[in-house]
Amino acid sequence: MTSTRERQRAAARARLEREMAERAAKARKRRQMQAIVGAGAALLLVVAGTVWLVTSLGDDETDTTATSGTALCVWNESPAEQRTPQTKDVGLPGTQQPKVGTQTMTIDTNLGPITAKVNLADTPCTAASFTHLASKNFFDNSKCHRLVTEGLKVLQCGDPSATGKGWRETDGTGGPHYRFAEENLPTDKRPPYPEGVIAMANSGQPGSTGSQFFIVYGDSQLDANYTVLGTITSGMDIVKQVGAAGHDNAFGQQAGGGHPKKEVVIKKLTMSAVQG
Incomplete structure (x- = not known):
């Protein structure tokens, strides 16, 4: 009888160890999958960020091109004491030309x-x-x-x-x-x-x-x-x-x-x- 109970206990322990091993294996797979998904998500964020940056830079270049058609002009007015009766004050041109x-x-x-x-x-x-x-x-x-x-x-x-x-x-x-x-x-x-x-x-x-x-x-x-x-x-x-x-x-x-x-x-x- 004792021998039979021992065999049953040994079998039970073996089943438990197998179940625990299977659970550990499934847990490892689950963690691996989560890691892969996480890495994929991170990569997607990097790609999205890169696309946004490139697009933003592209917009900046477009804006620069759009504004490159104008020049900033500085007009320096003569002090009143340096003007003569022949000096004509006709106002100033605009600064953006x-x-x-x-x-x-x-x-x-x-x-x-x-x-x-x-x-x-x-x-x-x-x-x-x-x-x-x-x-x-x-x-x-x-x-x-x-x-x-x-x-x-x-x-x-x-x-x-x-x-x-x-x-x-x-x-x-x-x-x-x-x-x-x-x-x-x-x-x-x-x-x-x-x-x-x-x-x-x-x-x-x-x-x-x-x-x-x-x-x-x-x-x-x-x-x-x-x-x-x-x-x-x-x-x-x-x-x-x-x-x-x-x-x-x-x-x-x-x-x-x-x-x-x-x-x-x-x-x-x-x-x-x-x-x-």
């Missing part, structure tokens, strides 16, 4: 029209200033006040008072009440100011561009410190006729040149709408 496309500048003179192409990618702020000043009739009925025929070949305009005596913007007392930074400096061009370009005068100091401009009617060697605004597309024959007529040498050797003997009056200067 387009830098995509082109404009046509038309200078309607007493000798005929002169036109120039302005690329906003090169000179967004200078173009914006001209557009603003033109809308205020700033240049209308003003004379081109300086002609240089030796060494340089330029016709200088843009001082409504026509009191300019030399090369620099400050040599003329008339102008707007603000200044702004130079753009599109031809540092890598030879010559820097070839025939046919229209460029901006300044005081010789950075950030001193105003309203005075010069039309180059013969290749000219100048330090590349003056904004190249655009390229003359018609009317160069008019400028060359003025150059051929000479000047009165009013400014002597130090400043160079003088008033054009063939008078040039800007009846009206306009800037077209932005194209392209």
